[in-house]
Amino acid sequence: MPKDVISILDLTRSEVERIFELSTLVERALKRRRKLNLLDGYTAALLFFEPSTRTRLSFEVACRKLGMDCLVVVGEAATSLAKGERLADTIRMLDSYADLIIIRHPKDGAARFAAEIAESPVLNAGDGAHEHPTQTLIDLCTIKRLKGCIDGLTIGVLGDVRYARAVGSLLKGLTLFSPKKVYLISPSFLRIRESLRIELKRRGLNFEEVENLVDVLPELDVLYVVRLQKERFPDPELYEKAKGSYAVTREILEKHAKSDLIVLHPLPRVDELDLSVDSTRWAAYFYQASLGVPVRIALIAYVFELERELVELAREGVS
Amino acid sequence: MPKDVISILDLTRSEVERIFELSTLVERALKRRRKLNLLDGYTAALLFFEPSTRTRLSFEVACRKLGMDCLVVVGEAATSLAKGERLADTIRMLDSYADLIIIRHPKDGAARFAAEIAESPVLNAGDGAHEHPTQTLIDLCTIKRLKGCIDGLTIGVLGDVRYARAVGSLLKGLTLFSPKKVYLISPSFLRIRESLRIELKRRGLNFEEVENLVDVLPELDVLYVVRLQKERFPDPELYEKAKGSYAVTREILEKHAKSDLIVLHPLPRVDELDLSVDSTRWAAYFYQASLGVPVRIALIAYVFELERELVELAREGVS
């Protein structure tokens, strides 16, 4: 039982799978009652030094459904906090107010630092280009539910695999399982960083870096798409050229994809995932988004050792 | 029973009048109990792409009094959301979290667009220069309560009738009733837009555009004042000249107003409504403001079909 979840690798494969199961119980319980209230009277602090409305709202809903009060520090307040005082002092303050700290921070390692200071559990909601473990739980849970099993799959990751926080975490999370093959599909200057490449090799992940989506698309069981951000490109013209090649459209899928491919995206999207895909059989990203709250509730319930209570709530829902 | 209230014209006259009655029941129930809790465990999303603290707080209080959790997206968070992702994706996300969506957006039509995507009810808290139906409900409810009946009244609307969102909505709302006459009092370059003029004509509203307050003031039963914004004027000098002519003071009222005239203003005010009016018999705008919460609670209760429950709560308050 981890106190903190800073990296997806703070969890074992069996813990990750237990959280998937709990997320199903959460959904079942939420069909019968609007709130679970297992943490009534508890307080969660949501500390977002970097804006991320989706992640923040999803965590906030999860905490409230569990009955917690939420202390939300975002935007200007977070900025002035970040400027005005040492992170250690901030965390000490929040630790004295809150039973759970959820933190997003632009610097790699900030969440781990916070976890070392706080006595309350700390959940990493994204630190720099480093980790985003709850996104990874959601991504893996989506794959598990839709494909039955993560082992043995061929998975493509398309876009800026160098800087997208969700990608690094996902790849680490995949090392807990045994996918057949992972293709990293990106322009050559946006390949994964050397440190991550070494870690993935060491952990035995079978991956290959390629530049062309259509070359590997026919093999894929899962296509995970992330944003290509203009500002990462050496020059704007290069971006305009690349944009089309790293975008997923209904047309490309109809030409090259297996019929049971699932397309995931952590959202929000810009141009890399065309609206024309939304209504196709391949689109799994709205389902993926819908797991944001139940998976986060499941994780918090796991960290607070509320499995038994959750099982009871879900059973009541069935009987 | 409408799912969404985007325009005041999404409601019929009898629905509007029912909401007025419910607002009285709300006030009665709130005398006995601090919260009504008819929507305990429900979640409301308040999505304010444009700042409006008054409207936001009033909706937030209404939702909380009904027992709802509130997800508030304002300021920087709303801005980054607006920049970073498609409105459709944002709404889909909120729809999966929230049982009610309250939206303010700088673009005309954005609220209608949101309502088409969302399964949860959507209430328009102001879209562009377009509609602000809950403000209109409050305005009409104030008139109804203080004058007994809206039909047959002579009503003046003073100020920037071209761009003030509250004005367009109010005029449409008045077409549900039969006022004797509506005077639109503004500088010539701030007259209502042609499209609205045509709609009001078509709907049979008897209105006249004039430039001088004192010419019509003696006839008025209701004077509705809105801001004259400096930046709407072709040049600053023109504004300085106009400012005085489109401002309401105690002196002007004492000289020209009927003794039972009521002065309304959606607030906040700047120079167009002098502090000297506050303590006069004519001032009805603080009473109007006090209806913000009960009318919004009544509307939400109506949309969620909670009329019977509300009647019971109010009865209990009396017995």
Add this chain to the structure above:
Amino acid sequence: MPKDVISILDLTRSEVERIFELSTLVERALKRRRKLNLLDGYTAALLFFEPSTRTRLSFEVACRKLGMDCLVVVGEAATSLAKGERLADTIRMLDSYADLIIIRHPKDGAARFAAEIAESPVLNAGDGAHEHPTQTLIDLCTIKRLKGCIDGLTIGVLGDVRYARAVGSLLKGLTLFSPKKVYLISPSFLRIRESLRIELKRRGLNFEEVENLVDVLPELDVLYVVRLQKERFPDPELYEKAKGSYAVTREILEKHAKSDLIVLHPLPRVDELDLSVDSTRWAAYFYQASLGVPVRIALIAYVFELERELVELAREGVS
């Protein structure tokens, strides 16, 4: 029983001491139950025209622990409110929504002005360089608890005693007690303002203004440290020179301090209080910070005349 607490001098010595006692009851009650819920269904408005995340969060936690709903107006929303409308209209609006108003404002006197308009109790969370009475309650409570008694102590106040809001309030608060001596230790151009000097003299406080910490450090029972803000200095070089002389380090304390000196700081800190002090016997500022919530709960309970209920909750916790 004051309706409002704008200045620490709105309270008598015996009221202040009663609030200290209540804070102990609050802590005792909070050991048994996560929330006290004495003000269930009530609404607090937190209106922060100036950012102060620590003070805001501490008040927000206090209100929520008492069962109140919180309307939080901070950042951009507060700014646009401040620009767009008269404070009187804003306060009138909040007064109609909230049972308690907590206000921070950059202008001296703004909180008093708000209190005069509002019917609900108003608590000053800091107005300009003027007053910050809840910080003073926390400071004095810390001294009282750790030293047993405030009378007879020798107290040093170090740093920008001219502009630091916490200092003016603390000095006024000390006039309710009989400290032996108060040293104000600052560069000559950051001495307390003449008006405050006169008031403190009139109220009989025995204080002396000095420039050198080490001269008086051996005498001190309490050292209260506040920030030296660079922008207050006539030129940057002067700041660089002064910085060292008005900073507290473990080394200085080991050389000059009594073994039972306590060091306080309202936090956040920058350079004036070195991290090396954190783990020494002298550091009392984290304990001081931990009193932020219980003292604020005690104050609110006192203002709402909930003493008897609080005593019962605390007794229940013991039996």
